[in-house]
Amino acid sequence: MEPSVPSVLNDVHSQLNPTRVQGVERPGCVEDVARLVKEAAKRGESISVGGRRHAMGGQQFGEGTLHVDTGGLIGVRAFDDCHGLLTIGAGEVWPEVIAASHRAQERIRPGQPARWGIRQKPTGADDISIGGCISANIHGRGLLMRPFGDDIENLTRVDARGETAP
Ligand SMILES: Cc1cc2nc3c(=O)[nH]c(=O)nc-3n(C[C@H](O)[C@H](O)[C@H](O)COP(=O)(O)OP(=O)(O)OC[C@H]3O[C@@H](n4cnc5c(N)ncnc54)[C@H](O)[C@@H]3O)c2cc1C
Structure with a gap:
């Protein structure tokens, strides 16, 4: 990875949170x-x-921090057709998640309608990461559904010491 340089980051919508970070890394x-x-x-x-960077409270930034941009953690890596489960990188965004699910099902049952779909996503924007959705425990318009945490079966987590746990 290239050495990172100080830069000013801001959220996409409000632009009320200019924050100087010491560098940006894209693992x-x-x-x-x-x-x-x-x-x-x-x-x-x-x-x-x-x-x-859609959240408008500035919670994704910190003055003088090393900023980890999850935009490189992309890809829908696995599809379990029996249980309707996708394995998704934290930086992946909804249009690609939906398209990848359709592609996988088309490969399995060519020409037939998809039998799996998503239950919920943020309603006002698409270019939102799965990691951001887990962090905010988002909800869609299904008012009888529990929020997004209910749709997650497993998470790979990196803790504050850099240890990885499933
Ligand atoms: C136009 C618009 C419409 C919206 N509609 C809805 C809606 O219908 N329902 C709803 O519930 N929400 C909605 N939201 C809120 C949005 O879903 C959340 O703010 C979401 O967290 C934004 O995701 P992001 O990828 O932009 O994350 P960012 O804004 O980049 O980050 C948001 C938070 O998540 C943390 N984070 C991001 N990725 C990770 C990761 N991999 N690991 C750990 N922490 C991480 C950040 O540190 C930060 O605290 C909407 C927001 C907008 C701007």
């Missing part, structure tokens, strides 16, 4: 995230994490 896999966290912890530095 491409969970191991890269773990390494970044471990190295920052060793240096006594804080990190901030951002997906598509």
